[in-house]
Amino acid sequence: MNSVKQYIPALIFTLLIPLLSLVDPEYLPDSGSLDFAGVDKAAHLCIYALLTFTWSLALPPKLRTRPRHLIMLAAAVSLYGLLMEIMQLCFTETRSMEIWDMAANLSGTLIAAAIIFLLARFNPYKESE
Numbered sequence: 001m002n003s004v005k006q007y008i009p010a011l012i013f014t015l016l017i018p019l020l021s022l023v024d025p026e027y028l029p030d031s032g033s034l035d036f037a038g039v040d041k042a043a044h045l046c047i048y049a050l051l052t053f054t055w056s057l058a059l060p061p062k063l064r065t066r067p068r069h070l071i072m073l074a075a076a077v078s079l080y081g082l083l084m085e086i087m088q089l090c091f092t093e094t095r096s097m098e099i100w101d102m103a104a105n106l107s108g109t110l111i112a113a114a115i116i117f118l119l120a121r122f123n124p125y126k127e128s129e
Contacts, residue, residue: 022087052073052077065117
């Protein structure tokens with residue numbers, strides 16, 4: 001049985017995303033020297049990859065690498081990203097729903113799921129089942 005502690009990073013990260021997604025960008029720190037074309041999309045990709053990783057670590061070890069569970073995790077994280085984009089459209093005046101943000105969210109999620117799967121599949125230290 002998973003300890004509640006295993007869920008804390010994933011829950012914190014899950015709750016942090018609406019703050020970053022829905023707050024007026026004026027109140028967020030300036031990206032400074034990281035201001036390049038596509039920085040927003042790179043941020044979306046990284047945030048959703050990290051969200052996928054944190055939720056995979058919350059799963060029991062035997063489930064976190066099974067393809068079916070990874071697909072369900074990726075679908076849940078992708079739907080969450082879609083929900084955040086819809087919330088930007090409906091509840092903010094300073095943010096908008098963007099197809100490229102959704103694509104970056106999905107890309108980050110799928111890249112993370114693929115890395116998790118490949119690391120588990122080719123892990124030389126994995127115990128035999």
